[in-house]
Amino acid sequence: MIDPAPLTTPLPLRHVLLVDASGFIFRAFHAIQILTRPDGTPVNAVYGFITMLMKLLEDMQPDHIAVIFDSARKTFRNDIAPSYKANRTDPPDELVPQFELVREATRAFNLDCIELNGFEADDLIATYTKEALQAGADVTIVSSDKDLMQLVSDRVCMWDSIKNRKIGPEQVVEKFGVPPEKVVDVQSLAGDSTDNVPGVPGIGIKTAAQLIQEYGDLDTLLTRAIEIKQNKRRESLIEHADKARLSRELVRLRDDVPLTIPLTQLERRQPDLEHLERFLTEQGFKSILARLHSRHPKEKAPVSAPSMTASPSESARPSTPAPSMSSPPIKARYELVQTVEALEQWVADAVQQGLVAIDTETTSLDQTQAELVGMSLCLQPGKACYIPLGHIAP
Numbered sequence: 001m002i003d004p005a006p007l008t009t010p011l012p013l014r015h016v017l018l019v020d021a022s023g024f025i026f027r028a029f030h031a032i033q034i035l036t037r038p039d040g041t042p043v044n045a046v047y048g049f050i051t052m053l054m055k056l057l058e059d060m061q062p063d064h065i066a067v068i069f070d071s072a073r074k075t076f077r078n079d080i081a082p083s084y085k086a087n088r089t090d091p092p093d094e095l096v097p098q099f100e101l102v103r104e105a106t107r108a109f110n111l112d113c114i115e116l117n118g119f120e121a122d123d124l125i126a127t128y129t130k131e132a133l134q135a136g137a138d139v140t141i142v143s144s145d146k147d148l149m150q151l152v153s154d155r156v157c158m159w160d161s162i163k164n165r166k167i168g169p170e171q172v173v174e175k176f177g178v179p180p181e182k183v184v185d186v187q188s189l190a191g192d193s194t195d196n197v198p199g200v201p202g203i204g205i206k207t208a209a210q211l212i213q214e215y216g217d218l219d220t221l222l223t224r225a226i227e228i229k230q231n232k233r234r235e236s237l238i239e240h241a242d243k244a245r246l247s248r249e250l251v252r253l254r255d256d257v258p259l260t261i262p263l264t265q266l267e268r269r270q271p272d273l274e275h276l277e278r279f280l281t282e283q284g285f286k287s288i289l290a291r292l293h294s295r296h297p298k299e300k301a302p303v304s305a306p307s308m309t310a311s312p313s314e315s316a317r318p319s320t321p322a323p324s325m326s327s328p329p330i331k332a333r334y335e336l337v338q339t340v341e342a343l344e345q346w347v348a349d350a351v352q353q354g355l356v357a358i359d360t361e362t363t364s365l366d367q368t369q370a371e372l373v374g375m376s377l378c379l380q381p382g383k384a385c386y387i388p389l390g391h392i393a394p
Contacts, residue, residue: 033391053106
């Protein structure tokens with residue numbers, strides 16, 4: 001097993017990956033059909049989180065990574081406006097037990113779970129982003145949260161891991177009608193009913209963008225509101241100027257949060273394979289476990305599955321011999337099949353080869369109740385694909 005301790009020589013700060021874990025958990029929960037362990041515990045959000053994290057680490061190769069969570073519902077913003085996010089409903093019962101499981105999965109990857117009472121994950125992300133930029137690094141924020149778009153720049157991009165879409169300055173302009181540095185002003189005017197941010201009545205995103213484009217910023221607009229020709233718009237801005245300023249305090253991210261773990265200590269580390277294998281086995285994530293073994297053939301350590309996760313037929317199977325320590329490393333190629341053309345190519349390759357291994361992902365290990373979620377095809381060691389079948393687009 002690889003020593004999980006950080007390397008003795010610090011890695012240079014070049015590319016920092018900041019994962020909005022709390023935001024992703026909710027999206028994964030709604031995007032993937034309910035999966036359950038043999039004991040009935042839902043694990044669909046956990047499954048989505050782990051597959052996302054493995055893909056990010058492989059594709060983006062960050063030298064530093066922070067996995068960031070919301071610690072509690074109430075933050076300093078509730079001191080400013082007690083009604084902030086007060087209309088949010090409690091998470092679904094099926095999601096509640098998965099929050100701690102996602103934290104355990106993060107620790108199994110030998111990554112820190114970062115959160116801080118009184119602040120939102122977005123504030124921690126903003127603070128780490130500021131530190132990374134000051135150190136000369138580029139930043140990728142894994143999230144689709146519109147509030148984080150105020151951080152985007154030529155060196156900071158966002159990555160929507162559900163839609164596999166990059167969000168840069170152009171995409172921010174498409175959404176808000178203004179560049180990232182003006183997003184806070186637009187949000188202050190338009191408000192956000194989801195978070196109980198009041199804004200100015202009668203002004204939406206489009207109108208707010210037009211006003212900020214014309215007047216430059218929120219303070220100038222409010223100072224010169226008397227000049228606006230449209231009566232209702234002028235009166236609303238004058239009457240509700242304080243609401244706009246209050247909204248700015250709510251939507252503007254703090255980038256001065258007292259970090260408990262410095263960015264320099266968030267170097268990417270090798271996963272704790274023993275912990276990770278045990279965790280994946282307990283959840284029944286066979287396909288992820290197989291992927292882990294293919295990527296770490298020399299470090300594979302056999303793990304006995306607890307009785308609650310193993311069916312009688314699985315318990316009786318002989319364990320697969322560990323690969324020889326002299327086996328050469330496998331250059332892996334894994335693909336998420338998202339088009340008919342890609343699927344046809346994999347099928348053609350399988351037919352030509354004459355041999356293919358197939359694994360299924362289902363909603364349960366009970367074969368009388370399980371529904372198909374997806375399939376994995378493997379043509380040779382290190383060459384495999386996943387075909388999503390039962391996933392629900394957000």
